[in-house]
Amino acid sequence: MRSRIGGIIQHIYVNEGQFVHQGQPLFKINDAELQMELLKANAALKQTEADVRIAEVELKQIQSLHAKKFVANNELEMVKAKLTSAQAKHAFADAEKRAVLQKISFTKITAPFDGVIDVIPHKDGSLVENGTLLTTLSQLNEVYAYFSIPENLYFELLANDKIGNHQKIELTLPNGVNYQFNGALKTAEGEIDRTTGSIRYKALFPNPDRLIKHGTSGKLIISEQQDNAILIPQKSTFSIQDKTYVFVVDKQNKVKMTNIKIGTTLRDSYMVESGLKKEI
16 A cells, blocks of 8 residues: 655554454544645635626626627627636636645545555654555455466366366465365466466465465465376386386286376376276
């Protein structure tokens, strides 16, 4: 949250780490000079209102005389122009007053939504400028966990229509405990980062108790159910050129080398896409 006007912080109504509600006062910047400007703007507005009324009365009189052919057309047009000028000055004075009122409203900073106050770098009496950072307000009812996936994995998931179809997204907190709520996959960015060759995604987690704070780190576990999957240890495989092989014992107890296609890589295992079949 940043100041939209310069001035001296008159009062800070909240403390760091405090939960605040939408519309709750947070800061007050001294508006004594603006109040003086408002008095001047009100006086100028009243003066223009009086000028408009005088011009209206004068126009009625000239119109009455013009109807009786006591005044010329050009005199009538001059009085009409005088009224138009007075109305324009009144509109300008009204806009000036509204501008001052808007500046005064900027001296009262309230919470735009429910959230938790972060560090407050300035104290009562500090001089701030337009755009000065006053604090950060974190909305913690829901939190996003950001992560990146490699470009090749993204296109593989896209080709297999697996993006967004994961059945379970879990979060492991820094202390090793699994978070009690599961997440939902959301799009974070619409383009691939050329420097890292990856695309960014985010997972949305409910946070009703505001346990997770802004900046918390953790580990995401994104899983999906695979029926009749064949898993083999990674150390049981070997590669020749660009192909992966395993040794298989057939029904005659003979060992033969078999080429397999790996579908998914797990921590210590491979999920075999083709090349092996389950014996019943």
